[in-house]
Amino acid sequence: MTDIEKVKEYLKSDDIVVAQIAPAVRVSIGEEFGLEPGTEVTKKIVSALRKLGFKYVFDTCFGADIVALEEAHEFKERIEHGGPFPLITSCCIGWKLYALKFFPDKMHQLSTCMAPQIATGALAKTYFAEKSGTDPEKIKMVSIMPCISKKKEAELHAEIGVCEINKVLTTREIAQLLKEKNVDLMKMDDSDFDEFLGEASQGGRKFGVTGGVAEAVVNTMFRLYGDNETSIKIEDDEEVGYYSFNVGGQEINVVRVFGLHNFVKVLKKIEEDNKNPDKKTYHLIEVMACPYGCLGGPGQPLPISMDKNKMRAKSLREYANKQTYTDPLSNPEIKKVYDTYLSAPGCRKSKDLLHIGCMICKIELDKLSNKNCDKKGD
Numbered sequence: 433m434t435d436i437e438k439v440k441e442y443l444k445s446d447d448i449v450v451a452q453i454a455p456a457v458r459v460s461i462g463e464e465f466g467l468e469p470g471t472e473v474t475k476k477i478v479s480a481l482r483k484l485g486f487k488y489v490f491d492t493c494f495g496a497d498i499v500a501l502e503e504a505h506e507f508k509e510r511i512e513h514g515g516p517f518p519l520i521t522s523c524c525i526g527w528k529l530y531a532l533k534f535f536p537d538k539m540h541q542l543s544t545c546m547a548p549q550i551a552t553g554a555l556a557k558t559y560f561a562e563k564s565g566t567d568p569e570k571i572k573m574v575s576i577m578p579c580i581s582k583k584k585e586a587e588l589h590a591e592i593g594v595c596e597i598n599k600v601l602t603t604r605e606i607a608q609l610l611k612e613k614n615v616d617l618m619k620m621d622d623s624d625f626d627e628f629l630g631e632a633s634q635g636g637r638k639f640g641v642t643g644g645v646a647e648a649v650v651n652t653m654f655r656l657y658g659d660n661e662t663s664i665k666i667e668d669d670e671e672v673g674y675y676s677f678n679v680g681g682q683e684i685n686v687v688r689v690f691g692l693h694n695f696v697k698v699l700k701k702i703e704e705d706n707k708n709p710d711k712k713t714y715h716l717i718e719v720m721a722c723p724y725g726c727l728g729g730p731g732q733p734l735p736i737s738m739d740k741n742k743m744r745a746k747s748l749r750e751y752a753n754k755q756t757y758t759d760p761l762s763n764p765e766i767k768k769v770y771d772t773y774l775s776a777p778g779c780r781k782s783k784d785l786l787h788i789g790c791m792i793c794k795i796e797l798d799k800l801s802n803k804n805c806d807k808k809g810d
Contacts, residue, residue: 553596602731
Protein backbone atom coordinates (compact mmCIF):
# COMPACT_ATOMS: atom_id res chain seq x y z
CA MET A 433 0.00 0.00 0.00
CA THR A 434 1.37 3.40 -0.96
CA ASP A 435 1.71 6.21 1.54
CA ILE A 436 -1.06 8.09 -0.27
CA GLU A 437 -3.41 5.11 0.08
CA LYS A 438 -2.56 4.82 3.77
CA VAL A 439 -3.33 8.49 4.37
CA LYS A 440 -6.64 8.06 2.53
CA GLU A 441 -7.43 5.24 4.97
CA TYR A 442 -6.63 7.51 7.90
CA LEU A 443 -8.98 10.16 6.54
CA LYS A 444 -11.82 7.63 6.33
CA SER A 445 -11.27 6.39 9.88
CA ASP A 446 -12.43 7.68 13.26
CA ASP A 447 -8.90 8.85 14.06
CA ILE A 448 -8.02 12.52 14.51
CA VAL A 449 -5.92 13.08 11.41
CA VAL A 450 -3.52 16.00 11.68
CA ALA A 451 -1.22 17.52 9.05
CA GLN A 452 1.89 19.64 9.35
CA ILE A 453 3.40 21.62 6.47
CA ALA A 454 7.14 22.14 6.02
CA PRO A 455 8.30 25.66 5.08
CA ALA A 456 9.64 24.66 1.66
CA VAL A 457 6.29 23.18 0.57
CA ARG A 458 4.43 26.50 0.71
CA VAL A 459 6.59 28.09 -1.99
CA SER A 460 6.72 25.09 -4.32
CA ILE A 461 3.40 23.21 -4.36
CA GLY A 462 1.82 25.92 -6.51
CA GLU A 463 3.98 24.73 -9.39
CA GLU A 464 1.90 21.53 -9.47
CA PHE A 465 -1.14 23.72 -10.17
CA GLY A 466 0.39 25.90 -12.88
CA LEU A 467 1.76 28.71 -10.73
CA GLU A 468 5.17 30.32 -11.11
CA PRO A 469 8.02 28.80 -9.04
CA GLY A 470 8.21 30.49 -5.67
CA THR A 471 4.53 31.44 -5.47
CA GLU A 472 3.68 31.37 -1.75
CA VAL A 473 0.34 29.66 -1.04
CA THR A 474 0.49 28.91 2.69
CA LYS A 475 -3.08 29.82 3.58
CA LYS A 476 -4.54 28.09 0.54
CA ILE A 477 -2.80 24.80 1.23
CA VAL A 478 -4.09 24.94 4.83
CA SER A 479 -7.65 25.22 3.47
CA ALA A 480 -7.02 22.51 0.90
CA LEU A 481 -5.84 20.06 3.57
CA ARG A 482 -8.95 20.76 5.64
CA LYS A 483 -11.02 20.12 2.51
CA LEU A 484 -9.37 16.71 2.24
CA GLY A 485 -10.54 15.94 5.79
CA PHE A 486 -7.59 16.81 8.04
CA LYS A 487 -8.98 17.81 11.43
CA TYR A 488 -6.09 20.10 12.35
CA VAL A 489 -3.31 21.68 10.30
CA PHE A 490 -0.09 22.73 12.05
CA ASP A 491 3.05 24.51 10.89
CA THR A 492 6.35 22.64 10.88
CA CYS A 493 7.93 26.10 11.25
CA PHE A 494 6.62 26.09 14.83
CA GLY A 495 8.66 22.95 15.46
CA ALA A 496 11.59 24.72 13.78
CA ASP A 497 11.28 27.55 16.32
CA ILE A 498 11.45 24.96 19.09
CA VAL A 499 14.51 23.35 17.50
CA ALA A 500 16.23 26.74 17.06
CA LEU A 501 15.72 27.53 20.74
CA GLU A 502 16.85 24.12 21.96
CA GLU A 503 19.85 24.17 19.64
CA ALA A 504 20.80 27.71 20.71
CA HIS A 505 20.69 26.57 24.34
CA GLU A 506 22.88 23.58 23.42
CA PHE A 507 25.25 25.93 21.56
CA LYS A 508 25.46 28.28 24.55
CA GLU A 509 26.33 25.35 26.82
CA ARG A 510 29.14 24.31 24.49
CA ILE A 511 30.52 27.85 24.40
CA GLU A 512 30.49 28.02 28.19
CA HIS A 513 32.20 24.62 28.47
CA GLY A 514 34.69 25.12 25.65
CA GLY A 515 33.17 22.72 23.12
CA PRO A 516 33.12 20.31 21.47
CA PHE A 517 33.25 22.53 18.38
CA PRO A 518 31.92 22.94 15.88
CA LEU A 519 28.29 22.27 16.78
CA ILE A 520 26.88 20.80 13.56
CA THR A 521 23.18 21.07 12.77
CA SER A 522 21.24 17.82 12.50
CA CYS A 523 17.82 18.69 11.06
CA CYS A 524 18.66 17.46 7.52
CA ILE A 525 18.25 13.67 7.52
CA GLY A 526 20.12 13.34 4.21
CA TRP A 527 23.13 15.01 5.81
CA LYS A 528 22.78 12.98 9.00
CA LEU A 529 22.76 9.63 7.21
CA TYR A 530 25.71 10.75 5.09
CA ALA A 531 27.60 11.73 8.23
CA LEU A 532 26.77 8.43 9.90
CA LYS A 533 28.31 6.53 7.01
CA PHE A 534 31.31 8.69 6.11
CA PHE A 535 32.05 10.78 9.22
CA PRO A 536 31.10 8.70 12.28
CA ASP A 537 33.90 10.42 14.19
CA LYS A 538 31.97 13.70 13.85
CA MET A 539 28.72 12.41 15.33
CA HIS A 540 29.43 13.70 18.83
CA GLN A 541 29.57 17.19 17.32
CA LEU A 542 26.06 17.00 15.86
CA SER A 543 23.25 18.71 17.69
CA THR A 544 21.09 16.27 19.63
CA CYS A 545 17.93 18.19 18.68
CA MET A 546 15.31 16.35 16.71
CA ALA A 547 14.32 17.68 13.29
CA PRO A 548 11.39 20.13 13.12
CA GLN A 549 8.92 17.57 11.76
CA ILE A 550 9.69 15.22 14.64
CA ALA A 551 9.50 18.02 17.21
CA THR A 552 6.13 19.12 15.80
CA GLY A 553 4.82 15.56 15.88
CA ALA A 554 6.04 15.06 19.45
CA LEU A 555 4.37 18.28 20.62
CA ALA A 556 1.14 17.44 18.77
CA LYS A 557 0.85 14.13 20.62
CA THR A 558 1.76 15.61 24.01
CA TYR A 559 1.40 19.37 24.46
CA PHE A 560 -1.46 19.86 21.97
CA ALA A 561 -3.24 16.69 23.11
CA GLU A 562 -3.09 17.78 26.74
CA LYS A 563 -4.11 21.41 26.20
CA SER A 564 -6.94 20.61 23.77
CA GLY A 565 -8.26 17.57 25.64
CA THR A 566 -7.51 15.30 22.67
CA ASP A 567 -6.74 11.60 23.10
CA PRO A 568 -3.12 11.25 21.88
CA GLU A 569 -3.76 7.62 20.94
CA LYS A 570 -6.29 8.82 18.36
CA ILE A 571 -3.95 11.32 16.69
CA LYS A 572 -2.52 10.37 13.31
CA MET A 573 0.17 12.86 12.28
CA VAL A 574 0.87 13.27 8.55
CA SER A 575 3.85 15.40 7.53
CA ILE A 576 3.86 17.24 4.21
CA MET A 577 7.55 17.42 3.37
CA PRO A 578 9.78 18.46 0.43
CA CYS A 579 12.05 15.44 0.84
CA ILE A 580 11.64 11.69 0.35
CA SER A 581 14.26 11.12 3.06
CA LYS A 582 11.88 12.57 5.64
CA LYS A 583 10.03 9.25 5.36
CA LYS A 584 13.21 7.53 6.57
CA GLU A 585 13.54 10.06 9.39
CA ALA A 586 10.04 9.22 10.63
CA GLU A 587 10.71 5.47 10.36
CA LEU A 588 13.91 5.75 12.40
CA HIS A 589 12.04 7.30 15.29
CA ALA A 590 9.37 4.61 15.08
CA GLU A 591 12.15 2.00 15.36
CA ILE A 592 13.07 3.28 18.81
CA GLY A 593 9.50 2.88 20.02
CA VAL A 594 8.28 6.44 19.45
CA CYS A 595 5.83 7.30 16.68
CA GLU A 596 5.73 11.08 16.40
CA ILE A 597 4.92 10.84 12.68
CA ASN A 598 2.52 8.27 11.22
CA LYS A 599 3.09 9.04 7.54
CA VAL A 600 5.07 11.44 5.38
CA LEU A 601 3.81 12.69 2.01
CA THR A 602 6.07 14.68 -0.29
CA THR A 603 5.03 17.88 -2.03
CA ARG A 604 4.33 15.92 -5.21
CA GLU A 605 2.34 13.26 -3.35
CA ILE A 606 0.03 15.72 -1.59
CA ALA A 607 -0.51 17.50 -4.91
CA GLN A 608 -1.44 14.15 -6.45
CA LEU A 609 -3.94 13.49 -3.66
CA LEU A 610 -5.48 16.97 -4.02
CA LYS A 611 -5.93 16.46 -7.76
CA GLU A 612 -7.39 12.98 -7.25
CA LYS A 613 -9.98 14.44 -4.86
CA ASN A 614 -10.69 17.38 -7.20
CA VAL A 615 -9.49 19.92 -4.66
CA ASP A 616 -8.39 22.95 -6.68
CA LEU A 617 -5.73 24.72 -4.66
CA MET A 618 -6.32 28.06 -6.35
CA LYS A 619 -10.04 28.07 -5.54
CA MET A 620 -9.41 27.69 -1.82
CA ASP A 621 -10.09 30.53 0.60
CA ASP A 622 -7.27 31.62 2.87
CA SER A 623 -7.07 29.89 6.26
CA ASP A 624 -4.71 30.11 9.21
CA PHE A 625 -2.94 27.26 10.95
CA ASP A 626 -4.62 25.81 14.02
CA GLU A 627 -3.96 27.01 17.54
CA PHE A 628 -1.11 25.71 19.73
CA LEU A 629 1.33 24.76 16.92
CA GLY A 630 0.65 27.35 14.26
CA GLU A 631 2.63 30.54 14.89
CA ALA A 632 6.30 30.72 13.92
CA SER A 633 8.97 33.43 13.89
CA GLN A 634 11.07 34.56 10.95
CA GLY A 635 13.72 32.10 12.07
CA GLY A 636 11.39 29.09 12.07
CA ARG A 637 9.96 30.00 8.68
CA LYS A 638 13.44 30.11 7.13
CA PHE A 639 14.45 26.57 8.09
CA GLY A 640 13.60 25.43 4.56
CA VAL A 641 16.25 27.58 2.88
CA THR A 642 20.02 27.52 3.18
CA GLY A 643 21.24 29.77 5.99
CA GLY A 644 17.91 29.68 7.80
CA VAL A 645 18.93 27.35 10.62
CA ALA A 646 22.18 29.21 11.32
CA GLU A 647 20.39 32.56 11.24
CA ALA A 648 17.72 31.36 13.68
CA VAL A 649 20.26 29.87 16.09
CA VAL A 650 22.53 32.94 16.08
CA ASN A 651 19.62 35.36 16.59
CA THR A 652 18.35 33.22 19.45
CA MET A 653 21.85 33.24 20.93
CA PHE A 654 21.78 37.05 21.00
CA ARG A 655 18.59 36.85 23.08
CA LEU A 656 20.01 34.22 25.42
CA TYR A 657 22.94 36.56 26.11
CA GLY A 658 20.56 39.43 26.86
CA ASP A 659 20.89 41.30 23.54
CA ASN A 660 17.32 42.04 22.44
CA GLU A 661 18.23 44.47 19.67
CA THR A 662 20.71 42.74 17.35
CA SER A 663 19.37 40.59 14.52
CA ILE A 664 21.37 39.19 11.62
CA LYS A 665 20.31 37.75 8.28
CA ILE A 666 22.11 35.01 6.36
CA GLU A 667 20.53 35.25 2.95
CA ASP A 668 23.26 34.76 0.35
CA ASP A 669 23.02 31.84 -2.05
CA GLU A 670 26.60 30.63 -2.48
CA GLU A 671 27.20 26.93 -1.87
CA VAL A 672 29.41 27.74 1.12
CA GLY A 673 29.35 30.83 3.33
CA TYR A 674 31.59 31.91 6.23
CA TYR A 675 30.46 34.46 8.83
CA SER A 676 31.62 35.93 12.13
CA PHE A 677 29.43 37.50 14.80
CA ASN A 678 30.05 38.96 18.24
CA VAL A 679 27.75 37.13 20.64
CA GLY A 680 27.99 37.73 24.38
CA GLY A 681 31.35 39.46 23.92
CA GLN A 682 32.85 36.53 22.03
CA GLU A 683 33.52 36.08 18.32
CA ILE A 684 31.43 33.23 16.94
CA ASN A 685 32.47 31.77 13.58
CA VAL A 686 29.70 30.18 11.53
CA VAL A 687 29.72 28.15 8.32
CA ARG A 688 26.71 27.50 6.10
CA VAL A 689 26.94 24.85 3.38
CA PHE A 690 24.64 23.05 0.97
CA GLY A 691 25.67 20.05 -1.12
CA LEU A 692 27.29 17.18 0.76
CA HIS A 693 30.44 17.30 -1.37
CA ASN A 694 30.97 20.82 -0.08
CA PHE A 695 31.13 19.62 3.52
CA VAL A 696 34.38 17.83 2.63
CA LYS A 697 35.76 21.15 1.33
CA VAL A 698 34.74 22.85 4.58
CA LEU A 699 36.53 20.19 6.63
CA LYS A 700 39.69 20.69 4.59
CA LYS A 701 39.56 24.45 5.13
CA ILE A 702 39.07 23.96 8.88
CA GLU A 703 42.05 21.59 8.97
CA GLU A 704 44.19 24.10 7.08
CA ASP A 705 43.14 26.98 9.32
CA ASN A 706 43.98 24.90 12.39
CA LYS A 707 47.58 24.65 11.16
CA ASN A 708 48.03 28.41 11.36
CA PRO A 709 49.64 29.90 14.50
CA ASP A 710 46.54 32.03 15.10
CA LYS A 711 44.20 29.15 14.42
CA LYS A 712 40.52 29.94 14.01
CA THR A 713 37.80 28.12 15.93
CA TYR A 714 34.71 27.28 13.93
CA HIS A 715 31.77 27.18 16.32
CA LEU A 716 28.70 26.31 14.22
CA ILE A 717 28.19 24.56 10.89
CA GLU A 718 24.82 24.35 9.16
CA VAL A 719 24.71 21.54 6.60
CA MET A 720 21.96 20.96 4.03
CA ALA A 721 22.23 18.09 1.57
CA CYS A 722 20.20 19.63 -1.25
CA PRO A 723 20.83 22.76 -3.34
CA TYR A 724 19.41 25.82 -1.57
CA GLY A 725 18.38 23.56 1.30
CA CYS A 726 15.02 21.78 1.56
CA LEU A 727 13.72 23.92 -1.30
CA GLY A 728 15.68 21.67 -3.65
CA GLY A 729 14.54 18.44 -1.99
CA PRO A 730 13.81 15.25 -3.96
CA GLY A 731 10.09 15.39 -3.15
CA GLN A 732 9.59 18.80 -4.76
CA PRO A 733 7.84 19.52 -8.11
CA LEU A 734 9.84 18.50 -11.18
CA PRO A 735 11.93 19.40 -13.01
CA ILE A 736 14.19 20.86 -10.33
CA SER A 737 16.63 23.57 -11.41
CA MET A 738 18.88 26.06 -9.68
CA ASP A 739 16.81 28.90 -11.14
CA LYS A 740 13.66 27.44 -9.60
CA ASN A 741 15.41 26.96 -6.28
CA LYS A 742 16.56 30.57 -6.33
CA MET A 743 13.00 31.78 -6.92
CA ARG A 744 11.70 29.57 -4.13
CA ALA A 745 14.43 30.84 -1.79
CA LYS A 746 13.61 34.48 -2.52
CA SER A 747 9.92 33.86 -1.90
CA LEU A 748 10.41 31.92 1.34
CA ARG A 749 12.69 34.60 2.76
CA GLU A 750 10.19 37.32 1.83
CA TYR A 751 7.39 35.33 3.45
CA ALA A 752 9.48 34.83 6.59
CA ASN A 753 10.57 38.45 6.85
CA LYS A 754 6.93 39.61 6.93
CA GLN A 755 6.61 38.05 10.37
CA THR A 756 6.96 40.45 13.30
CA TYR A 757 8.75 37.95 15.53
CA THR A 758 12.38 37.60 14.49
CA ASP A 759 13.28 34.62 16.67
CA PRO A 760 11.68 31.97 18.93
CA LEU A 761 12.12 33.98 22.12
CA SER A 762 10.07 36.83 20.66
CA ASN A 763 7.28 34.41 19.67
CA PRO A 764 4.57 34.39 22.38
CA GLU A 765 3.35 30.94 21.32
CA ILE A 766 6.80 29.47 21.96
CA LYS A 767 6.89 31.21 25.33
CA LYS A 768 3.51 29.64 26.12
CA VAL A 769 4.80 26.11 25.37
CA TYR A 770 7.69 26.53 27.80
CA ASP A 771 5.69 28.37 30.45
CA THR A 772 2.87 25.83 30.53
CA TYR A 773 4.47 22.56 29.44
CA LEU A 774 8.19 22.21 28.75
CA SER A 775 9.52 24.44 31.55
CA ALA A 776 12.83 25.56 29.96
CA PRO A 777 15.14 24.85 27.00
CA GLY A 778 17.50 21.99 27.79
CA CYS A 779 15.55 20.84 30.86
CA ARG A 780 14.86 17.16 31.46
CA LYS A 781 11.40 17.25 29.88
CA SER A 782 12.74 19.04 26.80
CA LYS A 783 15.62 16.58 26.54
CA ASP A 784 13.29 13.58 26.78
CA LEU A 785 10.79 14.93 24.24
CA LEU A 786 12.90 16.91 21.77
CA HIS A 787 16.42 15.45 21.76
CA ILE A 788 17.53 12.13 20.39
CA GLY A 789 21.13 11.84 21.61
CA CYS A 790 22.89 8.91 19.99
CA MET A 791 19.91 6.57 19.59
CA ILE A 792 19.44 7.08 15.85
CA CYS A 793 23.22 7.14 15.40
CA LYS A 794 23.45 3.74 17.04
CA ILE A 795 20.66 2.19 14.98
CA GLU A 796 22.13 3.27 11.68
CA LEU A 797 25.74 2.51 12.55
CA ASP A 798 24.75 -0.97 13.69
CA LYS A 799 23.24 -1.48 10.24
CA LEU A 800 26.10 0.08 8.32
CA SER A 801 29.18 -1.12 10.14
CA ASN A 802 28.17 -2.94 13.34
CA LYS A 803 29.84 -0.24 15.42
CA ASN A 804 28.34 2.19 17.90
CA CYS A 805 28.95 5.90 17.49
CA ASP A 806 31.14 7.95 19.76
CA LYS A 807 29.75 7.79 23.30
CA LYS A 808 30.51 11.48 23.71
CA GLY A 809 27.24 12.03 21.80
CA ASP A 810 25.16 10.29 24.48
